[in-house]
Amino acid sequence: MKKTAQLILLSLILSSIFLTACNSRTNEENTSSEENLTIYQSSKQGVTADESNNGNSQDSTLDNEESDAMENIRIKLTFNNEEVIVKMDDNPTSKDFLSLLPLTLTFEDYAGTEKISYPANKLSTEEAPSGIDPTVGDFTYYAPWGNLAIFYKDFGYSNGLIKLGEIESGVETFQDINSDFTVTIEKVD
The missing domain is CATH 1.20.5 (Single alpha-helices involved in coiled-coils or other helix-helix interfaces)
Incomplete structure (x- = not known):
């Protein structure tokens, strides 16, 4: 005992x-x-x-110029005789994605909510939030699986989801596609 x-x-x-x-x-x-x-x-x-006291304001100016440049970056998704324009967000994951362009990928439907595709390379998740609550038109990257996702219906908060940009026009074209489809993605000049 x-x-x-x-x-x-x-x-x-x-x-x-x-x-x-x-x-x-x-x-x-x-x-x-x-x-x-x-x-x-x-x-x-x-x-x-x-x-500012040390005279490093030039670095800040360069950062602001880079941010201004990202504000105006758009990509074009071309498929089935349609074009969809996406305004890209300013974050490391978006920049990493842009470095891969141009790309041709096959997208498929997932859960009646989003179209997904798997690029060959995983993207950076540096400075990424833990997740987001996507809305219709969000162009995103799902880090755990390494896939792109285009939301054509609302969806709840998702851990590991990173917003890359937002569709400016043409999101409705994704709802009517019932089979896999090929998309060419390129920067708009």
Whole structure:
């Protein structure tokens, strides 16, 4: 009986140490995540006071020019004698996708909600949100499977879904396609 009590006590002590260590690790990860978020948000806001005092405003100007350039980037999806224009978002995943163009891919229907296709290369998920709640017309990348997804119906929040852009015109053309179809994707000049 005494040995059983000692084993239980030893188990409780070890469990307590383990849980304390895990909690400490979680706190460190949370602090690190909060610091990374603060750094990311600061970098998205442009020049900080320290940068302007150090004369690094040229870097900020280059960042703004690159952002302005991304605001105007559009791609064209050509299929079945139709053209659909997508205005691209400014994020690392969109930029990675643009570097693959031009592409010709086969799309198929998925769940009566979206058309999907699998590019040969997986895209960067750097700085990507944990997921999004897509709406009709969203041109997206589903990181866990490595597929593009064009939503022609509303859908709920999806972990791992990254918005690449938004269809400006022609989203209704996807609803009536019932079989696989080939799409040529290229930048619009």
